[in-house]
Amino acid sequence: MRAGILVTGTEVLSGFISDRNGPWISARLGELGVEVIQIAIVGDRPEDLEAALGAMRDQGADLIVTSGGLGPTADDLTAEVVGRFTGRDLVLDTEMEEKIQRILENFARRLKFDAEALRESNRKQAMIPEGATAIDPAGTAPGLVVPAGDAVVVVLPGPPRELHEMWPRALAAAPARALLDRAEPFEAFSIRMFGVPESELAQALREIEDETDLGPLEITTCLRGGELITDVRHRAGEEAAVEALRKGLEARLGQWTFSESGETIGEVVAKRLEGRTVAVAESCTGGLLAGRLTDMPGASAYFRGGVVAYSNEAKAELLGVDPGMIESHGAVSPEVAEAMADGALERLGADVACAVTGIAGPDGGSEEKPVGYVCFCVKSAAGDVLPRDIVLPGDRADVRGRSVAVAMHLLRYLLEGREPPR
Amino acid sequence: MRAGILVTGTEVLSGFISDRNGPWISARLGELGVEVIQIAIVGDRPEDLEAALGAMRDQGADLIVTSGGLGPTADDLTAEVVGRFTGRDLVLDTEMEEKIQRILENFARRLKFDAEALRESNRKQAMIPEGATAIDPAGTAPGLVVPAGDAVVVVLPGPPRELHEMWPRALAAAPARALLDRAEPFEAFSIRMFGVPESELAQALREIEDETDLGPLEITTCLRGGELITDVRHRAGEEAAVEALRKGLEARLGQWTFSESGETIGEVVAKRLEGRTVAVAESCTGGLLAGRLTDMPGASAYFRGGVVAYSNEAKAELLGVDPGMIESHGAVSPEVAEAMADGALERLGADVACAVTGIAGPDGGSEEKPVGYVCFCVKSAAGDVLPRDIVLPGDRADVRGRSVAVAMHLLRYLLEGREPPR
DSSP: OEEEEEEEOHHHHTTSSOOOHHHHHHHHHHHTTOEEEEEEEEOSOHHHHHHHHHHHHHTTOSEEEEESOOSSSTTOOHHHHHHHHTTOOEEEOHHHHHHHHHHHHHHHHHHTOOHHHHHHHHGGGGEEETTOEEEOOSSSOOEEEEEETTEEEEEEOSSHHHHHHHHHHHHHSHHHHHHHTTOOOOEEEEEEEESOOHHHHHHHHHHHHHHSOOTTSEEEEEEETTEEEEEEEEOTTOHHHHHHHHHHHHHHHGGGEEESSOOOHHHHHHHHHTTOOEEEEESTTTTHHHHHHTSSTTGGGTEEEEEEOOSHHHHHHHHOOOHHHHHHHOSSSHHHHHHHHHHHHHHHTOSEEEEEEEOOSSSSOOSSSOTTEEEEEEEETTSOEEEEEEEOOSSHHHHHHHHHHHHHHHHHHHHHTSOOOO | OEEEEEEEOHHHHTTSSOOOHHHHHHHHHHHTTOEEEEEEEEOSOHHHHHHHHHHHHHTTOSEEEEESOOSSSTTOOHHHHHHHHTTOOEEEOHHHHHHHHHHHHHHHHHHTOOHHHHHHHHGGGGEEETTOEEEOOSSSOOEEEEEETTEEEEEEOSSHHHHHHHHHHHHHSHHHHHHHTTOOOOEEEEEEEESOOHHHHHHHHHHHHHHSOOTTSEEEEEEETTEEEEEEEEOTTOHHHHHHHHHHHHHHHGGGEEESSOOOHHHHHHHHHTTOOEEEEESTTTTHHHHHHTSSTTGGGTEEEEEEOOSHHHHHHHHOOOHHHHHHHOSSSHHHHHHHHHHHHHHHTOSEEEEEEEOOSSSOOOSSSOTTEEEEEEEETTSOEEEEEEEOOSSHHHHHHHHHHHHHHHHHHHHHTOOOOO
């Protein structure tokens, strides 16, 4: 069972916005056991869209999922092109037209816009290829499930929220269901490490492969935000190879491993807190560390709060950092990082605090403290302390992002009661 | 001049990580006047990579840019496949081998890893197609510029930082330069609005088109994080159409327009501050509003700091919010939002403060205050105040992201001394 994913939209093709739908659809299809052969992004030109559909059919795709091009504007042409591709004329779905009209009336009333103008813009959204199944919209654009010989084309809108909501409805439509019933779901897991280079992982995998055939496992490694992630996918019944891989990595790189089941560092930290509370004091990360700690549901159970002490006055006023210390050591120094952690512990009444102060750039660097120099201090109310100062590579966004990663992992080490390896 | 972009990597194809290189390369090529016909993402299987290269050549690509698959692991096969595709054998580039070796020695020393292990893993990175130009690495992987008949294949590594650094070097290589000298750069601009639905923009564009031929303009519209963005690209000499479009949109939707030159809301806010300082007090956005205000270089000139007051205790301790007010109105209420803004003004000594408190979900909603209910208050030390409470759609991440957008725009309206339209 093979699938192609076709994302449309000049705004995505031109690099103006990043596509979020291709990866999302691919991950869902993977879980269902469908092998994705390609994600293609094309513009709003109908000939490019049709060429891409043809290329995917030629490569043997049983399923093609498209996103985008279902809106009310003139460049939204997916339904028409898919109709032509599958040899089906567009017909007005009057039931769908009424549904859209009702949605628009609510929408217009709420936003105080003219319902007639909206209606005019959106009428074309009720035109569907003859014989296709229309999928109820999450916004105003209905989706489509269109039989194409032995294959099926699933057509969904571009806004991710709409696409996500409509996905199960599209899969439940008879032609899609019949196809997916033939797929055998993959099993998958993911092992995450921090602080080890990719080449060490490559060598470990070669060594394990020398002892055990890992052929039945589809192993992907990638470095993301400082974390080295090994993603494994396999069919049922490959437990021996899975076991060899897990044990081999544990023996060689276990001390850098923070998750063997795909948990994110945020989830691991939340678990390691075991009822303790955490607070943060940030300078160069400007709120992003607090943002990371609060991106999970239920964060209020462990996150007390944070201070973004960008100015020296804020460091003094909100965290009680001695201005004299800032004067003598500099705002970016191990001393100030620890004083910020102390302030967060005290002012926010947390069990553990994590402080970050650094030079994100592009300006503000010196020979002694270059751009990318960041000081961290993780400290517990009980007095455990884990300080670090390092120079991180990259531009402003990289330095900020990597600082958040380092801070999260230092927090984890302190919670685990151990030093980072090496 | 047409180009295809080919991103490789099972981790990207499987949806495990989002591709950032395709959009980046596409934007750079667009600036150079090269029309991108497709961005394709394929896995690490050499036959899929070769099929995609062939499909792009068949579609008339003069230039193909690949990213990824140049690493030391066994699934990194791009150089080999591009060699086969262009009919060139792989040969060892001894000069490049030495460069890589020197990089690795530094790397190993810094990280205290075994240089020999690294060397073994990375030797294959010095194998390049005969007659290709090798591009000096930013990490350890060299890039390639490979002539392919009348066309050129540019091969770059996957890590975005390395790709960005190596991009100008690849363009400077003779075969790439010869090709790009023939391209005629586009002119481009972008108009950004907030608070208006896409269908209103579609209608405005139809009305303008009725009066003036907009055919010479390539107009793309998209809705991103609550902002409605019109991206326009055109060849030189189309000033009349550009003028008609700009004036037409200004007349119809000018009150919602916040940028006519592609500035982000962050840049607009920074400019509107005109020397004034800003502070934030956040609950549900958990630091992301501060993160947005500090993502630009030079933010320390206007950003005083922020408080992430997640717990009620933090609201009281760090912002001086009366616990009795939280008790009687609830932590998510217009009253508490204003008290948070007052606290940020006072404690951080800022000229303007922006406070956000809301229910990001998935839990914590009630009939009266559902998930997505968010209260905002923007207030100046001079006493101007702009309060809003709204219900935002979507999941936890959507609510948090949209809250940041709404807060930034409310801040802009206050700085402009006007109310949001309608």
